[in-house]
Amino acid sequence: MMGERQTDSAPGNRARLRAMIALAAFAALLGVLFASRPDNLYLWIKAVHIIAVISWMAALLYMPRLFIYHTDAPLGSPQSETFKVMELRLLRVIMNPAMMISWGLGLYLAWDIYGFRGGWLHAKLFFVLLLTVVHVHFSRAVAAFGRDENRRNARYWRLMNEAPTLLMILIVIMVVVKPF
Secondary structure, eight states: OTOOOSSSSHHHHHOOOHHHHHHHHHHHHHHHHHHHTTTTHHHHHHHHHHHHHHHHHHHHHHHHHHHHHHHHOOOTHHHHHHHHHHHHHHIIIIHHHHHHHHHHHHHHHHTTTTTTOOOOHHHHHHHHHHHHHHHHHHHHHHHHHHHTTOOOOOHHHHHHHHHHOOOOOOOOHHHOOOOO
């Protein structure tokens, strides 16, 4: 174990296993909640949805920072290879599962609580759809960086770092203020 680098396959396999265990525990919790239907099920679902959204946002805000640093790393350098591992793990272990959980529970709440009614809800869903487009863009960038085919400069990634923030602000305003 001594001297083992985080970019080696063993730590990656352990991280993947821990992520799978966490997702399984999460799925089991949701299963128990839906099966037992506690009086406060809505609050449990809402809490888990918020946790997933926070995780998704953290990943969406961190990923472009990695891209900025990766852009400055020479191709084939140890730094570049480390960024490839970091980006891929962030995408697979945090970003993708958090997005799927956010969408799944969010749609459940939109249907079960609001019946998909309300202008604010439609606006929120539109902004979440745009956030998903940003997610897909970042996912494609991870693949491009992995193939050493990034065509964007650090300035572009600095600007893209603002997209999730702006969308998050709009989404929170829709949910909290419900302006229409």
